Amino acid sequence: xxxxxxxxxxxxxxxxxxxxxxxxxxxxxxxxxxxxxxxxxxxxxxxxxxxxxxxxxxxxxxxxxxxxxxxxxxxxxxxxxxxxxxxxxxxxxxxxxxxxxxxxxxxxxxxxxx
Amino acid sequence: xxxxxxxxxxxxxxxxxxxxxxxxxxxxxxxxxxxxxxxxxxxxxxxxxxxxxxxxxxxxxxxxxxxxxxxxxxxxxxxxxxxxxxxxxxxxxxxxxxxxxxxxxxxxxxx
Numbered sequence: 662x663x664x665x666x667x668x669x670x671x672x673x674x675x676x677x678x679x680x681x682x683x684x685x686x687x688x689x690x691x692x693x694x695x696x697x698x699x700x701x702x703x704x705x706x707x708x709x710x711x712x713x714x715x716x717x718x719x720x721x722x723x724x725x726x727x728x729x730x731x732x733x734x735x736x737x738x739x740x741x742x743x744x745x746x747x748x749x750x751x752x753x754x755x756x757x758x759x760x761x762x763x764x765x766x767x768x769x770x771x772x773x774x775x
Numbered sequence: 776x777x778x779x780x781x782x783x784x785x786x787x788x789x790x791x792x793x794x795x796x797x798x799x800x801x802x803x804x805x806x807x808x809x810x811x812x813x814x815x816x817x818x819x820x821x822x823x824x825x826x827x828x829x830x831x832x833x834x835x836x837x838x839x840x841x842x843x844x845x846x847x848x849x850x851x852x853x854x855x856x857x858x859x860x861x862x863x864x865x866x867x868x869x870x871x872x873x874x875x876x877x878x879x880x881x882x883x884x885x886x
Contacts, residue, residue, distance in 0.1 A: 695874060697877075702879075703879055703880070704779075704865055704877035704878050704879040704880050705818075705865065705867075705875075705877040706877070707874045707875070707876075710874060750817065750818065762808075762820065762823065762833075763808075763818075763820075763867075763875055765817045765818040765819075766817055767815060767816060767817035768817045768818075
């Protein structure tokens with residue numbers, strides 16, 4: 662079945678450092694790929710998405726490119742801020758019966774120090 | 776903006792109790808989902824529903840049931856709560872060709 666493997670955390674960076682969180686997937690067909698972010702005490706929010714190969718999703722300075730040849734969707738940001746401290750989840754979507762079902766990675770905790 | 780509302784942020788119950796977690800969405804979405812989130816395990820799907828009165832098992836349905844009597848409301852039921860069901864529970868909804876929108880979560884403790 663489908664699966665998502667993402668870089669284990671926790672990740673601790675200084676403010677303005679470069680961020681990469683790796684994500685690879687296993688899927689049949691051509692899934693859509695997502696990054697979700699969960700700030701402390703809150704639910705998940707969609708950060709960015711890509712629906713086909715070579716698409717680049719971007720939002721709030723974060724980017725991720727859908728690489729079919731390497732089955733990857735790595736999250737990057739050039740200069741992180743303290744406010745980016747959160748848990749980041751990579752996910753893909755599949756059809757199951759009549760519903761679109763997300764498969765999540767295990768999450769990566771990011772802490773940014775001032 | 777889509778609003779997914781879970782009835783409680785924090786809940787404490789005792790072993791053996793029947794527990795109801797409620798979720799309401801205001802965007803007329805067809806699909807609704809219940810996940811539990813545990814450290815190191817990410818989000819795991821318990822049940823989902825793609826229409827009123829329709830439900831399908833997710834990856835970890837044991838010990839849970841669900842109810843979808845109205846389109847906007849999806850309830851998760853712990854028939855006889857156990858300590859291993861202490862967790863964060865997240866509800867989500869989605870319409871056709873849209874990303875999932877999540878509630879703020881219910882942190883449930885079973886004593």
